[in-house]
Amino acid sequence: MKYFSLDPECPGSLADDVDLDTSVHPPLVESETLHIEFNTWMESALIEVFPCYCVTRELREAIEAMKFSGCSFAPAKVTKSETFNQFYPAGRHISEFTWLKVKGKTGVDDFGISKDHLLIVSERALSLIKEHGLYQCGVEPYRQ
Structure with a gap:
C-alpha cells in the first residue's frame, strides 16, 4: 500500500485553556477537549x-464507517479569534470539528x-480525505 505525508492547513492556534506538557517534544495535550481558536479557514476537512x-464531523463519520486503523477521536471546541472576525466581518460558519x-x-x-512528526496516511485514507475537502495541504509520497 502507498503512504503519503500531509502538511495540512493551520487555521489558528490552541486556545489558552488547553493544558500542554511542554517538557517533551512534541508537547502533549493533557486537556480532554481540544480548544482551537481560528484566525482564518480555507474550508479544509483536515x-x-x-x-x-x-477533522470535520462528516470526515470523522466517514473514517469510522471505513474502519480505518491508527486513529481515535476526542471532542474539540472551535472559537473565532478577533482576527477571524476582522477577515470575515459578515460572519462565516465554521464546521464542527473533532x-x-x-x-x-x-x-x-x-x-x-x-x-x-509528520502526519502519514494510507492511499485509501488520503482518497477519503480529499473527497471531503483537502485544501492548503502539502501532500508528498512517504518513503520509510
Whole structure:
C-alpha cells in the first residue's frame, strides 16, 4: 500500500485553556477537549494545530464507517479569534470539528506519525480525505 505525508492547513492556534506538557517534544495535550481558536479557514476537512490534527464531523463519520486503523477521536471546541472576525466581518460558519488522535504505526496503519512528526496516511485514507475537502495541504509520497 502507498503512504503519503500531509502538511495540512493551520487555521489558528490552541486556545489558552488547553493544558500542554511542554517538557517533551512534541508537547502533549493533557486537556480532554481540544480548544482551537481560528484566525482564518480555507474550508479544509483536515486541519493541523500543532501538535494536533482535527477533522470535520462528516470526515470523522466517514473514517469510522471505513474502519480505518491508527486513529481515535476526542471532542474539540472551535472559537473565532478577533482576527477571524476582522477577515470575515459578515460572519462565516465554521464546521464542527473533532480531534483526530493519531496512534497508528507509520506505514502499517491508515494513520500514523513519522519520526519527524509528520502526519502519514494510507492511499485509501488520503482518497477519503480529499473527497471531503483537502485544501492548503502539502501532500508528498512517504518513503520509510
